[in-house]
Amino acid sequence: MTIQYLAQKLVLVREQKPLIHNITNVVVTNFTANGLLALGASPVMAYAKEEVADMAKIAGALVLNIGTLTESEVQAMIIAGKSANEYGVPIIFDPVGVGATPYRTAVAKRILEELKVTIIRGNAAEIANLTGEDWSIKGVDAGDATGNVAQLAVKAARQFSSIVVITGEEDIATDGTQIYSIRNGHPILTKVTGSGCLLSSVIGAFAAVELNKLEAAAAALIYYGVAAECAVKETGDNRPGSFQIELLNQLSLVTPKEIEQLARVEQFQAEGGE
Amino acid sequence: MTIQYLAQKLVLVREQKPLIHNITNVVVTNFTANGLLALGASPVMAYAKEEVADMAKIAGALVLNIGTLTESEVQAMIIAGKSANEYGVPIIFDPVGVGATPYRTAVAKRILEELKVTIIRGNAAEIANLTGEDWSIKGVDAGDATGNVAQLAVKAARQFSSIVVITGEEDIATDGTQIYSIRNGHPILTKVTGSGCLLSSVIGAFAAVELNKLEAAAAALIYYGVAAECAVKETGDNRPGSFQIELLNQLSLVTPKEIEQLARVEQFQAEGGE
Amino acid sequence: MTIQYLAQKLVLVREQKPLIHNITNVVVTNFTANGLLALGASPVMAYAKEEVADMAKIAGALVLNIGTLTESEVQAMIIAGKSANEYGVPIIFDPVGVGATPYRTAVAKRILEELKVTIIRGNAAEIANLTGEDWSIKGVDAGDATGNVAQLAVKAARQFSSIVVITGEEDIATDGTQIYSIRNGHPILTKVTGSGCLLSSVIGAFAAVELNKLEAAAAALIYYGVAAECAVKETGDNRPGSFQIELLNQLSLVTPKEIEQLARVEQFQAEGGE
Numbered sequence: 001m002t003i004q005y006l007a008q009k010l011v012l013v014r015e016q017k018p019l020i021h022n023i024t025n026v027v028v029t030n031f032t033a034n035g036l037l038a039l040g041a042s043p044v045m046a047y048a049k050e051e052v053a054d055m056a057k058i059a060g061a062l063v064l065n066i067g068t069l070t071e072s073e074v075q076a077m078i079i080a081g082k083s084a085n086e087y088g089v090p091i092i093f094d095p096v097g098v099g100a101t102p103y104r105t106a107v108a109k110r111i112l113e114e115l116k117v118t119i120i121r122g123n124a125a126e127i128a129n130l131t132g133e134d135w136s137i138k139g140v141d142a143g144d145a146t147g148n149v150a151q152l153a154v155k156a157a158r159q160f161s162s163i164v165v166i167t168g169e170e171d172i173a174t175d176g177t178q179i180y181s182i183r184n185g186h187p188i189l190t191k192v193t194g195s196g197c198l199l200s201s202v203i204g205a206f207a208a209v210e211l212n213k214l215e216a217a218a219a220a221l222i223y224y225g226v227a228a229e230c231a232v233k234e235t236g237d238n239r240p241g242s243f244q245i246e247l248l249n250q251l252s253l254v255t256p257k258e259i260e261q262l263a264r265v266e267q268f269q270a271e272g273g274e
Numbered sequence: 275m276t277i278q279y280l281a282q283k284l285v286l287v288r289e290q291k292p293l294i295h296n297i298t299n300v301v302v303t304n305f306t307a308n309g310l311l312a313l314g315a316s317p318v319m320a321y322a323k324e325e326v327a328d329m330a331k332i333a334g335a336l337v338l339n340i341g342t343l344t345e346s347e348v349q350a351m352i353i354a355g356k357s358a359n360e361y362g363v364p365i366i367f368d369p370v371g372v373g374a375t376p377y378r379t380a381v382a383k384r385i386l387e388e389l390k391v392t393i394i395r396g397n398a399a400e401i402a403n404l405t406g407e408d409w410s411i412k413g414v415d416a417g418d419a420t421g422n423v424a425q426l427a428v429k430a431a432r433q434f435s436s437i438v439v440i441t442g443e444e445d446i447a448t449d450g451t452q453i454y455s456i457r458n459g460h461p462i463l464t465k466v467t468g469s470g471c472l473l474s475s476v477i478g479a480f481a482a483v484e485l486n487k488l489e490a491a492a493a494a495l496i497y498y499g500v501a502a503e504c505a506v507k508e509t510g511d512n513r514p515g516s517f518q519i520e521l522l523n524q525l526s527l528v529t530p531k532e533i534e535q536l537a538r539v540e541q542f543q544a545e546g547g548e
Numbered sequence: 549m550t551i552q553y554l555a556q557k558l559v560l561v562r563e564q565k566p567l568i569h570n571i572t573n574v575v576v577t578n579f580t581a582n583g584l585l586a587l588g589a590s591p592v593m594a595y596a597k598e599e600v601a602d603m604a605k606i607a608g609a610l611v612l613n614i615g616t617l618t619e620s621e622v623q624a625m626i627i628a629g630k631s632a633n634e635y636g637v638p639i640i641f642d643p644v645g646v647g648a649t650p651y652r653t654a655v656a657k658r659i660l661e662e663l664k665v666t667i668i669r670g671n672a673a674e675i676a677n678l679t680g681e682d683w684s685i686k687g688v689d690a691g692d693a694t695g696n697v698a699q700l701a702v703k704a705a706r707q708f709s710s711i712v713v714i715t716g717e718e719d720i721a722t723d724g725t726q727i728y729s730i731r732n733g734h735p736i737l738t739k740v741t742g743s744g745c746l747l748s749s750v751i752g753a754f755a756a757v758e759l760n761k762l763e764a765a766a767a768a769l770i771y772y773g774v775a776a777e778c779a780v781k782e783t784g785d786n787r788p789g790s791f792q793i794e795l796l797n798q799l800s801l802v803t804p805k806e807i808e809q810l811a812r813v814e815q816f817q818a819e820g821g822e
Contacts, residue, residue, distance in 0.1 A: 027577040027593050029301040029342075033467035038514050043467065044371065045301050048344045051377035058374075068577075070596045070620075072344075097592065100606075103599035191800070193581035193591065240586050241796025248515025252465070303575040303616075307741035312788050317741065318645065319575050322618045325651035332648075346618075522789025526739070 007259035009210055009219035014040035018060030018208035021089075022201055023047060023077050025067025025096065028194030031244070035198040038251035041205035047073060052080035057087040060208025063201045064117075066107055067096035074107050081115035090118035090207045093162075094200040098122070099129035112160055118213055120156065121165040121200045124149050131156045150179055154270040165203065165217050167196060171225070173217040176270060180218040183264040184225020186232045191240040192247070199224050202251075218265065226262045227254045281533035283484055283493035288314035292334030292482035295358075296475055297321055297351050299341025299370065302468030305518070309472040312525035315479035321347060326354035331361040334482025337475045338391075340381055341370035348381050355389035364392035364481045367436075368474040372396070373403035386434055392487055394430065395439040395474045398423050405430045424453055428544045439477065439491050441470060445499070447491040450544060454492040457538040458499020460506045465514040466521070473498050476525075492539065500536045501528045555807035557754055557767035562588035566608030566756030569637075570749055571595060571625050573615025573644065576742030579792070583746040586799035589753040595621060600628035605635040608756025611749045612665075614655055615644035622655050629663035638666035638755045641710075642748040646670070647677035660708055666761055668704065669713040669748045672697050679704045698727055702818040713751065713765050715744060719773070721765040724818060728766040731812040732773020734780045739788040740795070747772050750799075766813065774810045775802045 019042045024032055029045055036043035046055040049072070056062045062084040064077045084091050093115075095108040108130060111117070120127070128134075133152065150172050157164040157176035166172045171182040189195040203220040210216035230253070231246040293316045298306055303319055310317035320329040323346070330336045336358040338351045358365050367389075369382040382404060385391070394401070402408075407426065424446050431438040431450035440446045445456040463469040477494040484490035504527070505520040567590045572580055577593055584591035594603040597620070604610045610632040612625045632639050641663075643656040656678060659665070668675070676682075681700065698720050705712040705724035714720045719730040737743040751768040758764035778801070779794040 025593070026300050026574050026595075027581050030304055030467060030578055033301050034514065034518065037465050037467055044374070045299070045342050046371075046375070047300075047342055048377060050345065051343075051375035054375035054377070068593050068595055069599075071598065097594075100592070101594070101599035101602035103596060103602070191585050193578060193585055238800055239797040240582065240800055241793035244582065244796070245515035245519055245793055248518070249513040252512055252514055300574050304578055304741060307575050308788065308792065311739050311741055318648070319573070319616050320645075320649070321574075321616055322651060324619065325617075325649035328649035328651070519789035519793055522792070523787040526786055526788055 003260050003263045003265065006215060006219040006222060007256040007263070009206055009216065010223055010256055010259065012209040013205050016209045017042050018205055019044060019058065020061050020063060020201055020204045020208065021046060021055050021059035021080065022063045023052065023073065023080055024063060024065035024197060027067060028197040031194045032198050032201050034248050035251055036201055036205060038248045039202060039205055047076050049076050049079055052076045053083035056080040056083040056089055059089055061090045061092060061204035063092045063094065063204045064111060065094040065096055065197050065200060066104060067197060069104065069107055077111060078114055081111070085116050090213060091115060092119045092121060092200050092204040092207065093117045094197060095120065095122050095126050095130060096197065098126050105129060117160065117162050119163040119165060119203055119207060119217055120160060121167065121203060124152060124166050124168055127156050127164060127166050128152055131159055150181065154179065163213050163217055165221065167199065171221045173214060173221060174270060175214045178214055179268050179270055181266045182218065182221045182225060184222055184229060184262065186228045186237065188232055188237050188240060188243050189228055192244045222263045222265055223254065223259055226259050227251045229262060230254060230258065277534050277537045277539065280489065280493040280496060281530040283480055283490065284497055284530055284533065286483040287479050290483045291316050292479055293318060293332065294335050294337060294475055294478045294482065295320060295329050295333035295354065296337045297326065297347065297354055298337060298339035298471060301341060302471040305468045306472050306475050308522050309525055310475055310479060312522045313476060313479055321350050323350050323353055326350045327357035330354040330357040330363055333363055335364045335366060335478035337366045337368065337478045338385060339368040339370055339471050339474060340378060341471060343378065343381055351385060352388055355385065359390050364487060365389060366393045366395060366474050366478040366481065367391045368471060369394065369396050369400050369404060370471065372400050379403060391434065391436050393437040393439060393477055393481060393491055394434060395441065395477060397470070398426060398440050398442055401430050401438060401440050402426055405433055424455065428453065437487050437491055439495065441473065445495045447488060447495060448544060449488045452488055453542050453544055455540045456492065456495045456499060458496055458503060458536065460502045460511065462506055462511050462514060462517050463502055466518045496537045496539055497528065497533055500533050501525045503536060504528060504532065551808050551811045551813065554763060554767040554770060555804040555811070557758055557764065558771055558804055558807065560757040561753050564757045565590045566753055567592055567606065568609050568611060568749055568752045568756065569594060569603050569607035569628065570611045571600065571621065571628055572611060572613035572745060575615060576745040579742045580746050580749050582796055583799055584749055584753060586796045587750060587753055595624050597624050597627055600624045601631035604628040604631040604637055607637055609638045609640060609752035611640045611642065611752045612659060613642040613644055613745050613748060614652060615745060617652065617655055625659060626662050629659070633664050638761060639663060640667045640669060640748050640752040640755065641665045642745060643668065643670050643674050643678060644745065646674050653677060665708065665710050667711040667713060667751055667755060667765055668708060669715065669751060672700060672714050672716055675704050675712060675714050676700055679707055698729065702727065711761050711765055713769065715747065719769045721762060721769060722818060723762045726762055727816050727818055729814045730766065730769045730773060732770055732777060732810065734776045734785065736780055736785050736788060736791050737776055740792045770811045770813055771802065771807055774807050775799045777810060778802060778806065
């Protein structure tokens with residue numbers, strides 16, 4: 001896969017303006033919608049049990065995010081997800097904070113059991129929690145343990161038969177066989193709430209226009225990381241307010257050319273197999 | 275009606291600082307509240323069935339927005355709306371995404387049946403859905419079909435005995451007899467989530483201080499469009515993050531003088547009658 | 549207490565990055581989370597009855613804010629609060645808009661009766677409503693009535709056996725015996741929605757790292773006011789959009805040195821006693 005090829009996926013999103021149905025947390029709704037608009041996608045948020053099935057089936061992707069889950073919202077997620085599954089709409093699942101409470105862990109498991117999830121995106125601790133690894137004992141700082149993060153992602157991908165994306169200093173996207181390692185982005189992203197949630201929705205937008213969902217995920221990660229790098233060039237690395245706004249600008253401004261020039265991506269094969 | 279007269283309505287809002295009760299979607303709450311504060315109004319959000327009647331009756335206007343409706347919120351809207359009707363508080367209704375799902379359409383109809391709505395604001399497709407027109411078949415791009423948009427607004431105004439505002443490249447406000455056509459604003463507004471929702475609340479603020487609700491709507495449209503034009507002069511037309519913030523600045527900075535200079539408004543009579 | 553001593557509390561927050569569990573209103577979630585991140589704390593929002601007890605017990609502080617309360621959220625607040633009380637986690641209570649409706653007033657009383665609240669923060673009208681004073685008749689503009697504000701805070705602190713913070717032109721923090729009077733900040737804060745709500749969460753972050761909760765509150769008030777002053781120097785006092793973003797920047801940038809230089813704080817004893 002050439003970098004040019006992945007960079008061109010951005011053009012597809014901007015041309016097709018896919019409708020992305022988000023059932024997400026109350027902290028990031030605005031930022032997510034504005035980020036998707038800046039990218040060129042078409043965001044919709046809908047939560048009512050009475051309408052989520054209808055909305056999900058006309059969407060290009062469904063993004064489920066449990067950041068501020070409530071029981072009623074979880075039920076809506078399941079209804080929306082079943083509709084998405086029925087109509088072949090890809091589901092992106094963001095298990096925010098899974099492991100922080102038993103309820104959150106139980107809900108994440110329920111979603112993974114009841115729905116066919118296309119892509120799971122989380123940080124290393126979240127993905128480890130899903131797979132049952134005792135990651136926090138090994139140390140939460142994913143940045144130090146590069147090899148293990150890819151290994152963890154591969155394990156999770158095989159366990160859930162999903163594409164798994166783990167973000168951190170190094171981003172990993174894998175289907176359990178192919179692995180993309182991406183080193184774009186900037187640590188200031190961790191100072192902006194919802195930067196991971198928005199990324200999940202951006203992955204949804206790329207997955208809506210690209211049949212190969214692993215390439216969609218990799219293309220989205222590179223695009224998003226490059227936009228963050230362009231933003232931090234404008235604002236410096238200690239102004240999180242300005243960075244948040246400039247990230248929205250750059251999501252709109254970034255070109256395939258810039259992506260080609262700035263991409264830091266490697267592709268390799270996972271060891272072992274099923 | 276002179277432009278000076280409409281421009282002065284802004285002064286009324288800033289002097290009286292009307293309390294605007296919003297029952298709105300979770301995507302735009304923050305932006306709406308900050309926009310109303312920048313204008314000089316006093317926003318309040320309240321959703322609990324136990325308190326919305328009390329809040330609506332002390333408000334200068336009640337804004338109902340179904341962007342992320344849930345059944346419980348719809349019930350609160352009806353309770354708040356009945357209280358507003360009883361106490362003579364104008365209701366602004368924003369039927370976000372009506373037509374996208376059957377539930378959304380049913381809720382919009384229920385609101386229009388159970389409440390006396392003072393002003394309805396939507397885009398052409400939304401208003402057409404309310405009136406039962408098959409607008410999407412005629413083509414959704416309201417910008418090309420100026421004559422039809424005014425005609426649609428007049429039809430809706432007569433059907434619902436409300437003032438109807440349709441926003442797009444040309445904004446229309448009509449009571450079914452008088453028509454205002456306003457050509458302020460900028461396309462980048464469509465890149466900021468909630469720019470239409472905030473406009474509905476801004477119309478509420480003007481309706482709170484002006485007895486003639488059609489003039490209130492026209493004055494609000496001109497003011498908002500001028501603020502957007504002033505903002506885009508500062509940020510350019512491809513930085514949606516910066517534009518969103520600068521719009522808040524300009525909602526605070528715009529003067530009646532600037533409104534007079536930049537207003538592009540025409541007034542005419544609707545053809546036919548009831 | 550020297551100013552240097554209070555200024556150093558900021559270092560503690562940045563080093564310890566306390567987890568702050570917010571059950572707050574839908575208007576301010578994003579701004580609150582970004583403000584806490586900018587400060588260096590670690591925000592979490594969680595609302596589900598099924599998980600709030602688990603989240604509250606691992607938090608450094610629990611912030612309860614009734615800005616857009618619903619019955620289900622109030623129940624979650626009580627559950628979270630009881631867990632916080634059991635595990636010694638300080639509770640900060642922000643009675644937004646108490647007095648505006650009977651329901652809001654009833655909920656605030658219920659929270660104060662069922663939970664041991666560590667710190668209550670509101671404006672003068674809100675605190676007066678809690679104590680049963682007919683403050684609105686005396687005039688709502690707390691800025692004119694300095695002496696009375698301190699008196700009101702002392703009365704409330706004694707009545708609820710809590711630390712009470714009243715913010716306005718002059719901020720007061722008192723345990724009913726010691727009084728801090730702080731004159732930092734800027735009136736443009738009232739033009740940014742959630743600036744008070746974020747302050748409550750910032751107080752939570754300081755309370756999470758400092759055993760003396762009155763000093764924690766005073767240190768938080770000075771820090772926040774100084775950040776606002778630094779922000780307004782950058783943006784001027786009539787650009788609320790830019791100010792909101794710059795405040796986030798300054799919450800990240802402000803140093804103990806700047807706090808020492810800019811603090812305007814006095815400490816004195818309350819008259820009378822219990």
